[in-house]
Amino acid sequence: MDKRIKPLLAAAMMCAALPALAAEIVVIVNPKNPASRMFSEQAAQFFLGKSTLFTPIEHTEGPLRNEFSQKVLGKDSAQVKAQWSKLVFTGKGTAPKEYGSSAEVKKAVAADVQAIGYIEKSAVDDSVKVILTVQ
Amino acid sequence: MTMKRMCSALAALSAASFAIQANAQDTGPTVTISGFGTAALTSTDTNDAEFIRPNQASGVKKDWRTGVDSNFGIQATVKVNDMISFTGQGLVRKDAIDHYRAQAAWAFAKFKVNDEFSVRVGRMGAPIYMISDFRNVGYANTMLRPPAEVYRQVTLDSFDGVDLLYQHSFGDTSLSVQLGTGRADVDQPAQNIEFRKMLLLHVVAENGPFTLRFGRAQADFSVVDNPTLTGLVTTLRTVGLGSVADMMPLNDVKGTFTSVGGTMDWKNVVLQAEYAMRRTDTLIVHDTNSWYAMAGYRFGKFLPYYYHGSIKQKSARSVAGLPTSGPLAPLGAGVNNLAKAALQSSDAVGVRWDFYKSLALKVQVDHIKPKDGPGAFINYKPGFNESVNVYAVALDFVF
Numbered sequence: 001m002d003k004r005i006k007p008l009l010a011a012a013m014m015c016a017a018l019p020a021l022a023a024e025i026v027v028i029v030n031p032k033n034p035a036s037r038m039f040s041e042q043a044a045q046f047f048l049g050k051s052t053l054f055t056p057i058e059h060t061e062g063p064l065r066n067e068f069s070q071k072v073l074g075k076d077s078a079q080v081k082a083q084w085s086k087l088v089f090t091g092k093g094t095a096p097k098e099y100g101s102s103a104e105v106k107k108a109v110a111a112d113v114q115a116i117g118y119i120e121k122s123a124v125d126d127s128v129k130v131i132l133t134v135q
Numbered sequence: 136m137t138m139k140r141m142c143s144a145l146a147a148l149s150a151a152s153f154a155i156q157a158n159a160q161d162t163g164p165t166v167t168i169s170g171f172g173t174a175a176l177t178s179t180d181t182n183d184a185e186f187i188r189p190n191q192a193s194g195v196k197k198d199w200r201t202g203v204d205s206n207f208g209i210q211a212t213v214k215v216n217d218m219i220s221f222t223g224q225g226l227v228r229k230d231a232i233d234h235y236r237a238q239a240a241w242a243f244a245k246f247k248v249n250d251e252f253s254v255r256v257g258r259m260g261a262p263i264y265m266i267s268d269f270r271n272v273g274y275a276n277t278m279l280r281p282p283a284e285v286y287r288q289v290t291l292d293s294f295d296g297v298d299l300l301y302q303h304s305f306g307d308t309s310l311s312v313q314l315g316t317g318r319a320d321v322d323q324p325a326q327n328i329e330f331r332k333m334l335l336l337h338v339v340a341e342n343g344p345f346t347l348r349f350g351r352a353q354a355d356f357s358v359v360d361n362p363t364l365t366g367l368v369t370t371l372r373t374v375g376l377g378s379v380a381d382m383m384p385l386n387d388v389k390g391t392f393t394s395v396g397g398t399m400d401w402k403n404v405v406l407q408a409e410y411a412m413r414r415t416d417t418l419i420v421h422d423t424n425s426w427y428a429m430a431g432y433r434f435g436k437f438l439p440y441y442y443h444g445s446i447k448q449k450s451a452r453s454v455a456g457l458p459t460s461g462p463l464a465p466l467g468a469g470v471n472n473l474a475k476a477a478l479q480s481s482d483a484v485g486v487r488w489d490f491y492k493s494l495a496l497k498v499q500v501d502h503i504k505p506k507d508g509p510g511a512f513i514n515y516k517p518g519f520n521e522s523v524n525v526y527a528v529a530l531d532f533v534f
Contacts, residue, residue: 041307041343045309050309061492074344078492081533089208089210089268091210091241091243092268095167095169
């Protein structure tokens, strides 16, 4: 695809916010993490702050995060934000770090044995381990 | 503080927090600044009494005011390493003193022992109720304000001491336990309360959309800086009513507060309920049972809800054998007034609208029925006992 058209197309998709066109999402951990597979209910516990065993890495707000929130967490982004504000403002938890792209999330997960993140399937490489494909 | 000043302060802080996070390094101590607040307008349909949130010195009548439901909090966390962090939170609101003032809500050090245990030392939120810790964070709640029938029973936000946090997952169920001990001094409009030997237990079990919570708080408390009350007790002894005076100790009184609650957020149905029992060894802090139940249904970004709250007194509302005539009659009436808990019930409807990221707009109308007295209203006209409608609009934000 023409490199100049791609960002334009991506922008158009974001504006239209068509979930049907979203890419397949996979949940990833550090290759040194002993976990080999995971149910989405388990993954959701980390992204909702219910377990601190793994450190969740989030995306900034956008279509990918919306799709992950809906499919895996079963909530929209406002509900997820409200859930985190309960933890943050009780001093019991720290909201996940947010990154703007799958490449940055992948880099963060590759750098931290405890980390758990999610990216587009097409962005996966040897630096991370896939433990769940989001249906 | 006017609404305008609040909003411009918010805008400035949003920008500041963004800058700090952007500059934070991945190595070494990291600083996170976050905040929350509510800009609200509240009014009622009467000028015969003032509606307040628990422990406020002044409230609202027919004129719209910002003071009852507005607040602003800012929190800073310094994470030194994976084990040690420091958190401070400041809160600005109208409380026992009749103007906005800043309070150091929390300031504690947290030591993460392992993935399941943490120990905190300093000033922390007191887990008296199910939503104790985040009841000032409007954005984290469905309702515009915590139901007063339950949430005015113990007006205590924080305590100074130490607590232990434990978190463990049993399959799909996650359990968290908080056990704390310490002390607290609470300013009230006409007196102060000193809580000592506090023991606080807060147990929460979560499974998917369901949350169950049990809480138990106990303390020895003293009512101080209330010359009217100490004068009354002295007078009772002087006139030979020592037995009545013995019913109202003011120092080192044992009090307990036991509560159960639950929430559900399943397929757009949102439920929340709590039941609480207060028990003390003094006539002037009444034994009460209180509860509320809320139900809501989420239509996309809109969440309309309804709740009912009620309180009953379990201790006697009057003392037998008090003089009802003669020169001591006013004394008898005074004691009987003190024996009466503020009874009322509330029915409220409201809607939360998540109209923009990190912003929620709420509208709520409460219909409050005082029972056998003025309820929880203050500065009321003599004989006030009417039902009151309370109207409120609130903008909640987090950053």
